[in-house]
Each structure stands twice: as structure tokens, then as C-alpha cells.
Amino acid sequence: MNRKKFIATLSILGIGSVAGYYGFQFAKTKGTPDFNFLDNNKDLLADLCETIIPKTNTPGAKEAMAHEFVIYSLKHSKEEALVNNFINGLKDVQSYSLSKYDKPFTQLAKNEQIQVVAHFQEIGKNFSGGLGKVRNKILGKSFFSILKEKASVGYCTSMLGAKQGLAYEYVPTRFIGCTDLLPGQKSWATK
């Protein structure tokens, strides 16, 4: 988006309302993170990770305990906005599930869980161009992108994820630069 277009977009949205919305959201990124909520809602987090990387013919994120890494990582983060965005996001998932399905997220059917996560993916999408940059700068990464990134790292570096979801060789002993890729061969877990 060029500068002219960016300004035009701002005008359409109404500068005041954008600023007001961001001001409100910005306030929510401040303050001591509610780690109690994180600790008390491990099942919710585990199910969210599982929605990102579900069990198929190989284990999913829940079985691989990806959520334990997500919790560790957030508790050791000094990016207050990121942690608050994430914990607020968890709370929003909970209330959205209750208002839409009258059930907590953990009790939803698989396809309903997918719908909920898709909803949060949609609202977390970056606006393109300048406005997206402004949003990211003020508010930090969205709940969905934090969830996806951390669940992915947690899964791909877990024992089950690396050994079964991907291909892991502990001590390869040799390097072969160019081999045929076999049908169904998985990509390497480590570089």
C-alpha cells in the first residue's frame, strides 16, 4: 500500500475510531500477566495446540505436550505485550466459545474448535501495508500467530513430534548430499 492509499484507508475507517480501538487494545497489553489463568487452563491450551497440529496417523500437539513448551516459553518471556495478548486471547477464546456454542472450548466438537480458531485467525490477521505495521507496533503479535508459532516449535522439537511427526536421526553418522526422496518421506526435524 502506498502512502496515498494508506491515508485514504485511514480516512475511510475514521482516524478517531481506529485510534480509539487501538487505545483500548493497547491498555489491555499492559500490566502483570495473569499466569494463574495460564496454569489453570492447561486443557484449554492443549486443545488449542491440538487444533493447530491435530493427531492424524501421527501424534498431535496435545500428545506431544506442546502446550508445556508454550507455557514455559511465555513464563520466561519479558515481552509483556506478547504474554498479555496471549493470555487475553485465551480468555477471549473461552468466552467466545461459551457465547457462541454455550460450551467451553474443550467440550466442543472438533469442527467447532476449528471454527473458533478460524475466527481468531481472522481477527488476528494483519492489515496489509502501513496499517498492519502500525497495528503490530502498537499491539504486538496477535493471539493466533503466537499460538501457531509456539505450538509449532513445541511440537516439532518434542520427542513425539520430531520422531513421529517428522524424521529425526540422533546420530546420522554420514552425510549424503543428494538422495531420492522416497514416497511419503518426512522432512528432517533438525538442521
Place this chain on the structure above:
Amino acid sequence: MSDSLNVNLNIKAEAQITYDAIVVGSGITGGFAAKELCEKGLKTLVLERGRNVEHIKDYTTAMKHPWEFENRLEITDEDRTTNPVQSMSYDPGNKHFYVNDQDHPYIQQKPYNWIRGYQVGGRSLTWGRQVYRFSDLDFEANLKDGHGVDWPIRYKDLEPWYNYVEQFIGVSGCADAIPHLPHGDYLPAMDMNCIEKHFAESIKKNYDQRWVISSRVANLTKGFKDRGPCQFRNLCSRGCPYGGYFSSNSASLPAANATGNLTIRPHAIVQEIIYDPQTKKAKGVRIIDELTKETMEFYAKIIFLNASTIATASILLNSKSSYFPNGFGNSSGQVGLNLMDHHKGVGATGMYEGFKDKYYVGRRPAGVYIPRFRNLNEQTKHPDFVRGYGYQADGERSEWPDVMKEDDSFGEGYKQKLSTPGPWTMWMGAWGECLPNSENKIWLDAEKKDKWGMPLVNVNFEHGANDMAMRKDAKESAQEMLEKAGFKNIKPFEFLFPGTAIHEMGTARMGRDPKTSVLNAHNQMHDVKNVFITDGSAMASSGCQNPSLTYMALTARACDYAVSELKKGNI
């Protein structure tokens, strides 16, 4: 696999204070000096400011799986906050081989990352292991274009010592005939993968005097002197339990120890070198015990300073006396000046649409190398800069860390993409020569001190106009080379963090004239004949090649000279 090193640790200083030789530092050059001096029959004391690290036994993370690290292989925000400099280089697997920034402060006049490893073995545990010889293109450069002072040696002086060092450390690589990148007798090169082979063929077809070769690395593709072979785990910087790469710990210190002549004194921070005005030689060194903060002295006939570039210059500057009011052996005033470090972090990446049915097995701890191709001769002269740069490059298929960032889906389809090899990609980044410049320098702070009472080091370093012009060309050339090889989605990159090449050099340079240099052609101090300096500080120019091999060749050569002079009674 070699045996563990059971070194003769001199914890009780008073037990023995006099040796034939003292080596300050146990890193890649200190370890090599210790081996040479011990093998030549000298009772040698190695002073190391950090803890002992015993080969294999102290590689505590070497066999860990990714899931055995709490934060996996990611550094934490706490690392970024408490260790802002070192954490640019370490990960949870090798963090214990880096210093803590809080304990070891220094003053950055301009941003400069001084990355350090204070332990037996120093940074030889975590080094990049790429080993390229210098040639006369490098040794004659200062004389020809007038930057810095002329090297007092030429390639023919160092060639036998390159051979000698390579035959001890073990180098794998292609012995390609490249005039300005002379080769030795190597172990078999590591394979190129299919995208790298494709790239190499394209460069050969499209350019004169440009080569793409397998990296020359101090990793062993075959068993070598009871070490290795490399197991292709690509976890070298944790220390290798297989002895698959060269380090002081795996090779030179065990060789030194086998002579019975080696004593290592860990936790020994060298405070100063003691000058004897009667003999006009160094008498010994004074140390501070890292743990007890007691001072003590050790004496020897010859002293090798191998503390690493900035630390060596600091020791000299801190060793003031009425004879050397500006620092030990510093009548030239050159100690601490001319700090150089390669500039890196500039190049391009590209994606290739073919070879979808090909992959690789094993984790190669290396890549490919594109030697310097600018300013080799009139034909390759560049209008905007002197000297040149080489590229380190690497081809691979995109895997989960890439998919995670690039794909915006989730669920079963996303999982499928995570677990399937993606398109081939190529990354190429330049390592460029840095000109010697007396404004780039280190000095000791007059007031601020560390917790051992040692003055803090000031570092003033900035890449100059020549370096910056070179970077512009490196970025453009990388894109052009990828484009000619049929890559798509080519993206240039450029980020500059001075110091992160971890190739600092030049602060006690070699030269022909005692008025403008600190060391002579044998790395001997012009001012004090029984002191030799063979770490990076000796370098009169930086070349663009990874420098450790040259430091080691200079070390072996200087040890030979020093012992010969000692035997003749000249020092």
C-alpha cells in the same frame, strides 16, 4: 575417540612458579603453542583465565535431544536482557561456553559485539571450523594499495606451516586449484547437495574466475589421529564427544599433555607481564586468581601471548612501567590500534523450483564457499573498493522452521506441510575484508574496573567506506548469481553487527619497522625479544578468509623460531 585429557593442573601456585615457557590463553592458538613448545621439550605453563573443560567429560549438552532443553533451542528474553552481546551467538546447547556479559563488561564507544569464551579451550570449542589459507594476494595487499603496513612475510614463508598445521588439525575439503586460495592435502570433501551442485555448475558456466567449492573445514570426514570421524550431527559447538572436529581440548592440549611437559593453570587472569630491565626481557607474568582474587607470579624464559586479540592488547596496555610507560612493548604506540573484523550479514536468498524428488541424509556441519572474485587482477578490478569478500553459502529444502513462518493455515493441511520437505532454497552471505585503520582501536579505561580490579576495555570500531562499498556489491552480486542460476523469489538481506564475525584482529600487528609495528616477521616483539604474540592481534591485514588457520600457522612457525633462538642463547 581420544582419551580424556587428564591435565596436570597447577592449583597450588607455590608448588612450581618457574617454567621454560608460559603461554597465556588456551584457545586455538594458545593450545597450539602449548603443543609445539611441549613437544620441543619445554616445560610449559598454560594460563587460562576461566575454568577447566575436559574433553568429552565436560561436554554436558553434547548428546542432548532438542526436547531435553526446557526452552528447546531458543534463547530466552532473559538471555537477551542479561547477555545482550553473547546471546547473539549462543543457544541453550552451547551457552556454557560463552562468558556472562554481567561479569565481563566492556565499553562500546560504538556498537561492537565482543563475543568471548573464558574456559580451557576458549573459542576453539565453538569456532566455525572453516579454514582457508591466505595467499600473496593478501600478504602483498597492504604494500600495494597503501592501507596499513606491509606484512613482513609472504606466502612462501607460511606455506610449510600451513601444511604442518593442516596435517595436525585435519581438514576436509576439495583441493581445487584456485591461485589465490592455495590448498593443502585434505581429507575427502563433504558432499554438495543437488542444489549446490546446480549452483556450482551455473557459476562455472556464467563466470570466469568464480568458483563454488565444498567448504574446507576442520571436521574429519575420516578417522584421523585417533579422532573422529565426524558423525554429521551438526552440534559441534557443544563440544564433540567423537572428537569429530579440531579444538584445543580434543587435539592440541592432549598432544601437549602427552609429552609430560604441560601444566595448565585455570582461573588465572593475567594482570601484567613483568619486565626485567637488567636483561631487557620479560621475567614472567603476574596473575589474579579468578576465584580467590589473590595475586601471584610465574616466571619463564619465553612468553607466548595468546589471550585473543582484544585481551592480548589489553594485557600489554596494562603492563606499564617506567621502561614502558605506554604499555609493554609499545614503543611504537601501535598496541591496541588497527582493530579489524570481517563484515558479514549481507547477501541474498533464493528459491528453486526443481529437484523436488531429491533430498539429503545427515546434518553437514558446513556448506559451500565462493572464494573472493573481486580485485584479483586488472580484469576483476572493482571501481568502488579495494580487496574483496568471499561468500559462505548453503542449499537446503525448506523445513518446519520455514513453513511455520510462511504458511498461514492450521490443522491437518498445515501439519502435512510441516512434515513434508518444501522447495529448495539457497542462502549466500559475504564475509568481507576490513581495512586496517588506526581509528578502530581499543584502550583501557582510566577509571572503570571489573570485579578483579582490571581496567575495563574501551572498543571503538566502525566499518569504513571501503567496507560499505564492498557490502553493496556483495548484495548485488549475490542476487545476480542466484538469478543466473535460475532461482526465483530472490531476496537480498543486509544487517551489520560489528564484531559478530568473531574474527577480531590487528591490535599488535606484525611489520617490518619497529616504529610502526609491534611484532617482527617471527611474531616476536620488536621491543622485548622473549615475548611472542601469535593470536589474531598479530595480523597486519584481515584478508576475507576465516583467519584461525593463519593464526595457527603463525603460531607453529613462531614456536619453531623461539625455541631455536632459545637454544642458540639469543633470547
